[in-house]
Amino acid sequence: MEDAARTNVPREQFDFDCVPETDQSFENALAKASDGDRLTVADGIELLTTGTDREGIDLARKERVLEAADRRRAEVVGDDVTFVANLNNNVTTACNTGCLFCNFKDTAQHFEEESDDDHAGFTKTPEESRRIVESARETGIYEVTSVSGLHPALALDDDHVEILESSERGDLNYKPAAAYETDPGTYVDQMEAMDVEGIHLHSMTPEEAYHARRGTDWSYEEVYGRLADAGLDSVPGTAAEILVDEVRSVICPGKIGSDEWVEALEAAASVGLDTTATIMYGHVENEAHRVRHLKRIRDLQDRTDNITEFVPLSFVHPNTPLAERGMIDAGATTHEDELMIAVSRLFLDNVENVQSSWVKYGDEQGLKMLSCGANDFMGTILSEEITKRAGGEFGEARSFAEYVEMITAVGRTPVERSTDYRQTRVVDPSDPPFGPELGPAADGTPLVNANGTAAAAEDTSPADD
Numbered sequence: 001m002e003d004a005a006r007t008n009v010p011r012e013q014f015d016f017d018c019v020p021e022t023d024q025s026f027e028n029a030l031a032k033a034s035d036g037d038r039l040t041v042a043d044g045i046e047l048l049t050t051g052t053d054r055e056g057i058d059l060a061r062k063e064r065v066l067e068a069a070d071r072r073r074a075e076v077v078g079d080d081v082t083f084v085a086n087l088n089n090n091v092t093t094a095c096n097t098g099c100l101f102c103n104f105k106d107t108a109q110h111f112e113e114e115s116d117d118d119h120a121g122f123t124k125t126p127e128e129s130r131r132i133v134e135s136a137r138e139t140g141i142y143e144v145t146s147v148s149g150l151h152p153a154l155a156l157d158d159d160h161v162e163i164l165e166s167s168e169r170g171d172l173n174y175k176p177a178a179a180y181e182t183d184p185g186t187y188v189d190q191m192e193a194m195d196v197e198g199i200h201l202h203s204m205t206p207e208e209a210y211h212a213r214r215g216t217d218w219s220y221e222e223v224y225g226r227l228a229d230a231g232l233d234s235v236p237g238t239a240a241e242i243l244v245d246e247v248r249s250v251i252c253p254g255k256i257g258s259d260e261w262v263e264a265l266e267a268a269a270s271v272g273l274d275t276t277a278t279i280m281y282g283h284v285e286n287e288a289h290r291v292r293h294l295k296r297i298r299d300l301q302d303r304t305d306n307i308t309e310f311v312p313l314s315f316v317h318p319n320t321p322l323a324e325r326g327m328i329d330a331g332a333t334t335h336e337d338e339l340m341i342a343v344s345r346l347f348l349d350n351v352e353n354v355q356s357s358w359v360k361y362g363d364e365q366g367l368k369m370l371s372c373g374a375n376d377f378m379g380t381i382l383s384e385e386i387t388k389r390a391g392g393e394f395g396e397a398r399s400f401a402e403y404v405e406m407i408t409a410v411g412r413t414p415v416e417r418s419t420d421y422r423q424t425r426v427v428d429p430s431d432p433p434f435g436p437e438l439g440p441a442a443d444g445t446p447l448v449n450a451n452g453t454a455a456a457a458e459d460t461s462p463a464d465d
């Protein structure tokens with residue numbers, strides 16, 4: 001047995017009501033999971049803790065949970081490992097929300113015209129976003145993901161700007177675009193700009209949708225309806241963190257509550273948008289919070305049936321306020337990461353795809369997760385520096401060639417997918433060079449940078465993306 005305590009900061013300091021205690025046994029829970037029965041929260045806690053009857057993680061039990069999850073993965077989706085050719089185009093890092101786990105943001109004041117403060121952040125105009133997406137389209141990209149800080153000047157559309165301008169309220173986190181060095185336009189402007197023909201636009205998290213209706217009585221249906229009209233295709237179920245309010249009030253007190261997060265995603269589904277769902281774990285929460293989160297996602301999916309994938313995100317703690325304030329001093333252990341993937345697969349019996357995020361886990365561990373219940377290996381998440389195609393001899397970095405090599409090395413089948421998984425293409429490992437073929441301008445040419453070197457993937461997103 002191994003003591004899996006991951007932090008010297010006792011979790012008891014947070015005095016949560018929700019704690020990992022059950023009247024279930026590990027053996028019963030594992031038997032139910034192996035039989036394919038729907039799991040209760042107590043079952044999930046038993047599996048995630050490898051039994052509440054003992055301290056720490058029992059490695060022999062852990063292996064049995066991982067094996068059950070791997071078998072379930074094989075039954076549900078077979079041996080395919082999917083990935084998508086996508087680009088991150090985040091509009092701005094300006095944000096005043098102050099989430100304690102985030103090192104993506106820059107205080108919005110720094111972006112003001114009159115500020116002398118140095119900052120490394122950015123804001124893009126709609127025209128810049130358009131150029132970036134058009135250029136990426138030519139490389140063979142299928143999807144653009146855009147998740148941004150909550151810039152005070154961002155509003156849904158011109159009507160929303162008018163409402164915010166005339167409001168007497170001082171609590172709306174609004175300042176006119178004229179106050180800033182760069183005008184990001186409205187959310188609708190940005191969606192229209194990134195709505196390049198044939199490109200799938202994945203954007204507007206529940207938190208962004210909240211920002212796009214602040215100070216109005218508009219419903220989330222109205223907001224997502226207008227965004228869909230402007231070109232939005234699907235919604236990232238990020239900003240979820242842990243969908244238990246006693247955890248949210250510690251790590252992101254400025255964000256919407258868990259009920260509102262669910263309401264927003266349900267509204268997105270009601271206007272015909274697909275969504276994803278995430279969990280960001282490994283900070284102040286305990287295993288009971290993680291399983292309650294899974295239950296909220298499973299309940300939501302029972303109602304909407306539009307969640308295309310579930311993405312466990314292991315919290316990367318260095319340089320975050322949570323670490324700087326001494327509230328945590330470590331993230332999840334590798335054992336916890338593996339169990340999180342496995343229990344996600346076993347608990348979410350209505351979500352087909354579970355993603356392994358190599359950005360969070362690293363390549364080696366990311367690959368290992370494919371035998372713990374995961375079947376999707378993210379996307380290329382190329383940066384906007386990619387501006388042109390090049391010959392096949394350049395395509396041997398992360399992009400498709402690396403995917404093919406890594407996935408075949410673990411005996412699985414590499415499969416290019418569309419964002420919604422409705423289109424898939426098996427990549428023949430014996431037929432290089434490897435490039436995307438599903439994007440509107442994709443013809444199998446490898447993805448490369450403007451300087452001709454292979455494109456590097458980078459994580460330029462909020463911590464929970």
Ligand code: SF4
Pocket residue numbers: 095096097098099102103104105148149150207462463464
């Ligand atoms: S997680 Fe998002 S909302 Fe929170 S501070 Fe970071 S950018 Fe802002």
